[in-house]
Amino acid sequence: MKLTYTPSPKPESVSSQDWDDWTWQLRHSLKSEKDFSTYFDLAESERKVFATSENAKEVFNIRTTPYYASLASKTIVNDPIRRILVPHEKELFDPKQAMLDPLGERKSKNNPVPRIIHRYSDRVLFLITDICSVYCRYCTRKHFTGSDQAFIKNSEYENAIEYIRKTTGLREVILSGGDPLTISDGQLERVLIDLRAIDHVEIIRIGTRMPVVAPMRVTDNLVKIIKKAKPVFLMTHFNHPRELTSEAAEAVERFVDNGIPVMNQMVLLNGVNNHPAIVQALSRRLLYLRAKPYYMFQCDPSIGTDYLRTTIEDSLQIQKELWGHLSGLAMPNLAVDIPDGGGKTYYTPDFETSSSLEKRSYIGWDGVEADYVNPEASHIVKPLDYELYLDEWESLKAAKK
Ligand code: SF4
Structure with a gap:
């Protein structure tokens, strides 16, 4: 069967020039109930969260690009992509487990200086922005993401670079956030140049959802900047085969054609992708583009995510059904982050x-x-x-x- 990738359904009212411009996508992000109503017939269960978010800080930020909104159903509340991006009142219910910081990143032993998370000896996360172009309802870093700090302050930036420079045991730096590809080309280039000037930094990774939610961000200039800083690995975050539009497929191929390896980290999500048929469809389409399906993460018990989590037993069953039918290249590793910063644990049948x-x-x-x-x-x-x-x-x- 030939694998196909279809274009996003651009609204007629938007010109192709605007639609294909990532800065237009960010400037025209949907944030309010009124904005979302232009793309969705909002149900009462969804409107309730917008109403609550006006008075309650505990509701996680709400935002999406028009491009990503166009991939979700306008009418069906339980549409998989809509479940990722439109808030639902179930976020507000009492959960069985709800942690603001499930990965234990705010603990002082893991957070030596602002914007650096150092949990494993040879690598650090460098949170260069807290901004995302889409706030995924299942986000694990709600304690940081979307607090409107955009690009890091100069003093914090210098301290973070100094920490990386003086910690000579480090081999890898993972740019994260927020989404590192929401910053400008110039800012990203500065970060990459500064990291490449540090001898012991061998590998740089960029964790981003931009190829999923705004693939027009992957311009020739962006790819040129990243290519110059090699070796850089692009860690994408596709969760569902419908996210692999022809625009997204082109963005992934632009990276790999330029020698930038792409690895995908999906999260198993209830009502989104928790079926082997969905996982295989996503994995095969990614692999065909030369993006390696790398992780299939158990969803972390982050606040407001109870209704989006699967049980570990469900996840194991999905993995077992896929085993033998997907090649090793196409099979993502099932991993659980042990809550409270316990690190990863892996499962195999x-x-x-x-x-x-x-x-x-x-x-x-x-x-x-x-x-x-x-x-x-x-x-x-x-x-x-x-x-x-x-x-x-x-x-x-x-x-x-
Ligand atoms: S893009 Fe990543 S960091 Fe941003 S909201 Fe989604 S999961 Fe969280």
């Missing part, structure tokens, strides 16, 4: 039926039964040249926070 020192027994995904017998222990030797890499390995292990 367990096909093992018994184990001993001598052998392990399995029944595979399609019912094949077989043993893996360990080799003779006396045959095991170390690689002859491992000492060549020992210093590097020791320094990585020593790179404690």
Whole structure:
């Protein structure tokens, strides 16, 4: 079957020139009940949140680009994309678990200076803006995102760069936020140049939802700036195959055609993508564009997300059904972030039926039964040249926070 990508349904009242301009998309973002009413027949259950948000700070920011709004159903409240971007009164209900900071990012041990999250020894998150062009209802960083701080203050920026410079055990910097691609080309270029001037920073990642919610942001100039700072990995965040319009597909291909690898991190969401048919459709379409389906995250218990979360059992079942039918290239890793900053844990289907020192027994995904017998222990030797890499390995292990 040929995989297809269809264009977004641009409203007739908007010119193509405006529609294809990311700054127009940001300037014309829908924020109020009145704005949303131009794209959606809002239900009472949705209007209630807009009314509450006028008086209550606890309602997470509401915003979308017109482009992303056009991908959702105008009339069906439970449409998967509409569930991601239009607030629903269920956000206001008493949840079973509701955390403002499920990843424990605000703990002082993880937040050494403002805008830097340092949870793993060899990498940091650098929150260069708190602005997103769409506020996803399931966002895990509601404690920071959308507090209108736009680009980082100069003093905070200098302190963050200094922290990265003096922490010599770091190997990776992940630009995040907010959405790093909402800042201007000039601002992004400055960040990338400053990071590339630090010898020990090997890999830069950019975590962004802009190719999903405003793919026109991926201009030739943006790609040129990112390409110059190589190696940079683009971490996209597609959750549903309908988000892969022809504009989004073109944006993804523009990155990979220019040598910028694209990895996708989806979140399993109730009523959005919690079915193996949806996950396979998304993964195959991404892979065809040469974007690697990387993670399938369990939704974090962030405030207001109870109705969007799946159970871990549902997620495991989806993974098990996909196993064997999707190639390893197309299969995303199922991961759960242990609440309160416990780090990631991974799941894979367990096909093992018994184990001993001598052998392990399995029944595979399609019912094949077989043993893996360990080799003779006396045959095991170390690689002859491992000492060549020992210093590097020791320094990585020593790179404690
Ligand atoms: S784009 Fe990312 S950071 Fe922004 S609201 Fe969505 S999930 Fe949160």
